[in-house]
Amino acid sequence: MLSEKQIETFKTRLLKEKEKTETNIENRELDYDTGELSNYDNHPGDSGDELFLRERDQAMTDMQEDMLSDVDLALQAIDNGTYGVCKVCGKEIELDRLDIIPETLLCIEHAKEEAEREGNDPMSRPSEEDVLDPSVTATGKDIDGTTDGFSKVSEFGNSDTPSDKEDGIDPTR
Incomplete structure (x- = not known):
């Protein structure tokens, strides 16, 4: 069971992560105005670069929004008194795991199962x-x-x- 001091330490880390992630999301939401009235005289490669950069930034924003959601859920678990306990099986989450991924709400076994279910298993081989x-x-x-x-x-x-x-x-x- 986590001590009050450990929970407070994790809460501080989660709040810092939340602030950092929110700042990153706000900074990423830039207007991609190229200053051109028409793309008629632009090289297609320039348009491709612009599209790539927009898509990359959108993917990074999506990842950060997912992280923010996970952090909010972990903070809610702290408020509810369920932080550090797997939401599936009710076993304590290992302290080392919480130290590395403080926003997690799953023990390692259930995290692996969820990753396999979502197709994000890091140990899986490429579909090719x-x-x-x-x-x-x-x-x-x-x-x-x-x-x-x-x-x-x-x-x-x-x-x-x-x-x-x-x-x-x-x-x-």
Whole structure:
């Protein structure tokens, strides 16, 4: 069970995190006015950069709003006297876990389950691996070392012209 001093320490940390996150959100909400009346004479790359920056900032704002929500819930748990107790199983959350993630309301087991349910499991493998041929190693060669990836792809055709042939003659003629 957490002592009053520990709870007060966590509350102070959470309040600081809340203030910092709110300040970051406010500072991020900038107007992206480019000063241009028309995009007619702008290079498409400039517009792409601008779009990328807006999307990046929006994603960061979304993450910070999620963090702010978690901090508010943790502060509410402190007020309710349930801070430091897993909201799923009712067991005490490890002190080391609270020290690292003071806004957590879940023990490590239930946090893992929630991450798996939401598809955010840090231990999961990338979805691309589901369609990769397991016989191909990271070097692009088969396990026996005979065929590289380019050779496999070139079986479907390539951009060689007759002048690219060894003797300069197109064998299809």
